[in-house]
Amino acid sequence: MQPAASTFSDDDLHALVNAHARREGPLLPMLHDIQDRFGHIPETAHEPICNALNISRAELHGVISFYHDFRKAPAGRHVLKVCRAESCQSVGANAVADAVLARLGLEWHGTTANGAVTIEPVYCLGLCACAPAAMMDDRVIGRVDAAKLDRILAEAGA
């Protein structure tokens, strides 16, 4: 479930940054916390992070853009990740993914018009013995097929 991105104060942001500033290697835990709270890494977070860690904006941008997890803008209310890795492919993951993308009328990383679901590829969820696999927010789903995903997408309001 993605939290609302609209309401946050500077105080919240500074508290999150300061909570990690003294740890060894603080940046990833800091970014995860900010994203958990705000749904993405807002531009307004850049300056406090850079000041707290004494890094440049370029360095921070480099880190945020390197990792698939960090978002510049909020995702839909739910994120569906569909595995594209080899084990899932061996039991028809490509067909499942194609069907879901077609049903939603989206490309990878797209969000439904009503903001309910963002769909993303993922490379392995560790469910390779019960593939194909998918994950809706933090809920894992094994042996998925188009019908199962349809049900889950409907529950999520897509």
Place this chain on the structure above:
Amino acid sequence: MRIFLPMDSAAKSLGAEEVAAALRAAAPEAEIVRTGTRGMIWLEPLVEIEMDGVRHGFGPATPDDVAAILDGTSTKALGPVEDLDWMRRQSRLTFARVGVIDPLSLTDYQAHGGLAGLRRALGMSGQAIVDEVKTSGLRGRGGAGFPTGIKWQTVHDADAPRKYIVCNADEGDSGTFADRMLMEGDPFTLIEGMAIAGIGVGATQGYVYLRSEYPDAIAVMTRAVEIARAAGLLGADVLGSGKAFDMEIRKGAGAYVCGEETSLLNSLEGKRGVVRAKPPLPALEGFLGRPTVVNNVISLATVPVIFEKGAQHYAEFGLGRSRGTVTLQIAGNVARGGMFETAFGITLGEVVNDLGGGTRSGRPVKAVQVGGPLGAYMPVTKFDTPLGYEEFDAAGGLIGHAGLTVFDDTTDMLGMARFAMEFCAVESCGKCTPCRIGAVRGVETIDRIAEGDPAALPLLADLCETMQDGSLCALGGFTPFPVMSAVTQFPDDFARQKEAAE
């Protein structure tokens, strides 16, 4: 009545929570113990009911089966779980407790031999601890197979004010899930192994770098570290020994390349997860420039049993220079998928056909990719290859993290080769040219082969040679394994395309 039901994410993904709810509703008086998984994923959710001290299995269970399971009329009865062929044929050392105990009960853990290894290690000198690991013959289970004891010796001998133990739990290879299963099913084993490592080499701080794609494992490990700290197993005075070791769980951020140890260290430091050139070795200049042991989950989780039972006991298992047990992960298009821990030496064919029962689709096996996305596709003609580091190397493959992904005869190997290059392009850290550019060119070249361009095949072989020789790490360096094994072992899939074009 005691009922056992896995909370492992594979079981959850197949409906374990719904079965748990049905069990609670139908038998409110029963004690339901949530465990890890036994590793028989095709039987999940596997309900176990204790009868006269013996656990009887029922699976794969659905909520509709619950009534019959409870009144003893279920057609899904499997008999005593320990007597099942799959269980009896294993030598479970690292995974002895997984699926058996409540993962977050330290009492359960100790009742099944937990902490005996650490207690023994606390009475030994650092050098004696390192020597014990060397004697066991343990080699890195993450893929490279480097002798763990030698790595520990380097860190032990390094002189520094602060040293680290970093556990690589960035298990991103498709077809592998043993790390996840261990962390969700027996987290204290990993904690104990890291504590022994820390005390052995003189490191006081540990980190587990755990991939964000494993939310269940993160939750279990985080809770286990809190429990361990509260019980004095971690902290300034480990089990009252006066020695300090503490650890923290760190979440990755979705970059496959961070499974490579130097990019993992950069990521842990809060940088882009780009690969570092070696030397310097992480053992000398690792996390924050300090001497660091970087070991895989299974390597570290095997340390407690080596200290509990003795290095010699562990070394008695195995084949040639591959000592101990290998945790096979049988995955993909396979009838019986799961985790099987056995001594090195079992053949590939035995694993796929005998244990795995052939394909799930019922069609003939075409290829098995061993060792994840960077491992070679092995054809059926190589099924007599025994699982051992050197044996697989000789057969043109690698064991890697011992994941095996089975493919049936409908698989298009050209498509799989293209996917390997595409994946490398998506996940390349961008530091070295052969990987960053080579992977993109690789996709294009394979597309040319598909269109029937006869000049493209030798070009692909040349490109793969450059990537293999010129890349900084295994991502660019090993992507040629799946690509070229597909080309050489399954030439028809590449030639047919040519004919079609003509």
